[in-house]
Amino acid sequence: MPDPSTNPEPLRVVRRPSASGQDETVELHPAASVVLKEEPGTIIWRERLADGTEAVIKLYRRGLPEWWLGRLGSFRVANEFEALQKLESLGERCTRPLFWGYGNFGSHGRGELLATEWQSDCRPLDELLAAEPDVRRTLDLTPLWATIGRLHDAGFDHGTCLARNILVRGSADAPQFILLDMPRCHVFPRGIRGTRMARYDLLFMANTLRRYLPADAVPRWLTAYGMSADQQSRFAADLRGFRNSGTLRRAIGAEFNLRAWLASRARNAAHVTGRQ
Numbered sequence: 001m002p003d004p005s006t007n008p009e010p011l012r013v014v015r016r017p018s019a020s021g022q023d024e025t026v027e028l029h030p031a032a033s034v035v036l037k038e039e040p041g042t043i044i045w046r047e048r049l050a051d052g053t054e055a056v057i058k059l060y061r062r063g064l065p066e067w068w069l070g071r072l073g074s075f076r077v078a079n080e081f082e083a084l085q086k087l088e089s090l091g092e093r094c095t096r097p098l099f100w101g102y103g104n105f106g107s108h109g110r111g112e113l114l115a116t117e118w119q120s121d122c123r124p125l126d127e128l129l130a131a132e133p134d135v136r137r138t139l140d141l142t143p144l145w146a147t148i149g150r151l152h153d154a155g156f157d158h159g160t161c162l163a164r165n166i167l168v169r170g171s172a173d174a175p176q177f178i179l180l181d182m183p184r185c186h187v188f189p190r191g192i193r194g195t196r197m198a199r200y201d202l203l204f205m206a207n208t209l210r211r212y213l214p215a216d217a218v219p220r221w222l223t224a225y226g227m228s229a230d231q232q233s234r235f236a237a238d239l240r241g242f243r244n245s246g247t248l249r250r251a252i253g254a255e256f257n258l259r260a261w262l263a264s265r266a267r268n269a270a271h272v273t274g275r276q
């Protein structure tokens with residue numbers, strides 16, 4: 001089997017959603033592109049599309065069971081695509097979604113992929129903090145926490161709220177934070193401030209940041225998020241006891257999927273009742 005990242009054969013995918021209503025096939029060229037990340041299950045590359053858009057393509061390889069789960073339910077990339085669309089509609093900075101698709105991609109095997117617009121001159125927040133002691137001292141993170149507050153007020157549960165899923169552009173005193181990578185996102189019909197979903201988004205973000213930054217930075221972030229002093233001291237106690245683990249992520253993932261499903265059923269029932 002040819003090595004997927006050097007195989008010159010183009011990869012063909014039907015783009016979703018289709019603007020015209022007709023199937024539209026896009027040809028992609030990972031072997032002729034700049035590969036940003038390659039792992040056994042994932043390849044991410046940057047490519048200029050036929051219309052001139054500079055894009056980043058993330059391809060996730062899928063085994064047969066996951067593939068059928070995706071086909072029968074929904075693909076990870078479809079959820080991420082919709083989450084990014086929602087962020088755009090809220091006016092928040094994010095990797096602009098272009099299209100998603102799935103298929104049997106020849107030497108890559110079965111997979112699903114997401115195309116977003118390339119964000120130039122950015123670095124992931126975790127890399128930046130790990131590499132630059134000066135930035136650790138000077139970077140103003142309050143706009144990021146204010147953004148998370150606005151998302152929660154809009155009912156948006158990020159689900160993978162980690163420093164590595166934030167890109168940073170610009171100077172340390174006036175940074176731009178760009179959101180990406182949110183396949184576990186849910187959008188609830190009402191604001192989620194004060195709920196378990198919001199609490200875990202905040203715990204995951206604070207937990208990844210405390211690897212690089214002192215604990216005395218936390219109150220400033222929470223104030224920017226919009227927490228009162230009482231709420232902040234409860235959160236600080238939660239954060240001290242917080243441990244990220246696969247078991248925790250799976251448990252809250254299942255719980256929040258169920259909560260989102262119940263919330264959408266309740267909303268549909270309210271619509272039906274409202275119409276009668």
Ligand SMILES: Nc1ncnc2c1ncn2[C@@H]1O[C@H](COP(=O)(O)OP(=O)(O)O)[C@@H](O)[C@H]1O
Pocket residue numbers: 036037042044056058095096116117118119120122123124164165180181
């Ligand atoms: N649209 C984009 N513009 C610039 N860089 C991107 C873009 N999409 C992804 N990247 C780069 O690829 C990395 C991994 O992307 P991510 O969406 O987080 O995928 P994964 O599921 O592998 O974590 C990001 O940290 C970023 O450096």
Ligand SMILES: [Mg+2]
Pocket residue numbers: 164165181
């Ligand atoms: Mg990521």
